[in-house]
Amino acid sequence: GAVVSQHPSRVICKSGTSVKIECRSLDFQATTMFWYRQFPKQSLMLMATSNEGSKATYEQGVEKDKFLINHASLTLSTLTVTSAHPEDSSFYICSASPPRSQDEQYFGPGTRLTVT
Amino acid sequence: GDSVTQMEGPVTLSEEAFLTINCTYTATGYPSLFWYVQYPGEGLQLLLKATKADDKGSNKGFEATYRKETTSFHLEKGSVQVSDSAVYFCALSDRMNRDDKIIFGKGTRLHILP
Numbered sequence: 001g002a003v004v005s006q007h008p009s010r011v012i013c014k015s016g017t018s019v020k021i022e023c024r025s026l027d028f029q030a031t032t033m034f035w036y037r038q039f040p041k042q043s044l045m046l047m048a049t050s051n052e053g054s055k056a057t058y059e060q061g062v063e064k065d066k067f068l069i070n071h072a073s074l075t076l077s078t079l080t081v082t083s084a085h086p087e088d089s090s091f092y093i094c095s096a097s098p099p100r101s102q103d104e105q106y107f108g109p110g111t112r113l114t115v116t
Numbered sequence: 117g118d119s120v121t122q123m124e125g126p127v128t129l130s131e132e133a134f135l136t137i138n139c140t141y142t143a144t145g146y147p148s149l150f151w152y153v154q155y156p157g158e159g160l161q162l163l164l165k166a167t168k169a170d171d172k173g174s175n176k177g178f179e180a181t182y183r184k185e186t187t188s189f190h191l192e193k194g195s196v197q198v199s200d201s202a203v204y205f206c207a208l209s210d211r212m213n214r215d216d217k218i219i220f221g222k223g224t225r226l227h228i229l230p
Binding site: 006034041042043044046049093095103104105106107108109110112 | 157160162205217
């Protein structure tokens with residue numbers, strides 16, 4: 001079945017550094033991937049839609065210069081948190097839709113980012 | 117705009133109890149409806165879905181019926197297990213919006229006691 005992976009699963013970084021999170025569709029090609037952020041005990045907040053070969057579409061209130069998204073290929077999207085601060089600490093989840101999936105999205109296992 | 121409202125948790129039940137988690141939605145078009153489950157420390161997994169009115173989605177003993185007249189998609193299970201402890205998200209995808217976005221409810225945390 002459709003599998004989406006994320007790497008790393010956990011990362012701890014110092015304030016002011018940048019962190020890259022990878023999202024891969026392992027057995028299908030995805031022209032569109034989605035990045036979400038989840039705060040403790042809260043729902044998922046859609047951050048941006050990642051489009052292969054074009055710029056990402058960011059949701060209102062999400063800083064595009066802080067959360068850089070690159071959809072390098074049909075199986076890989078990356079989210080880079082630049083100049084991270086403690087308030088960026090969160091659980092980041094990506095998802096992708098297989099072709100002809102009838103609205104279905106498959107989610108990665110998530111990446112826990114802690115900024116110290 | 118489109119939205120999903122689900123009952124707030126946490127919900128605590130004893131093993132083998134009957135479970136209902138309420139979910140209602142608003143949508144301008146003809147949404148597909150989903151229930152996702154998130155186990156501790158993990159991402160989301162699709163539990164079940166329904167794509168049109170009166171469809172019933174089912175998986176792992178869970179069921180939900182797409183009720184257009186009441187704009188609801190309540191999740192039910194006849195006999196819960198400890199392993200069902202997780203957070204459950206009701207969600208919709210409105211095909212009138214050609215962007216494939218999924219709109220999530222706030223999630224309901226379920227605790228099953230042995």
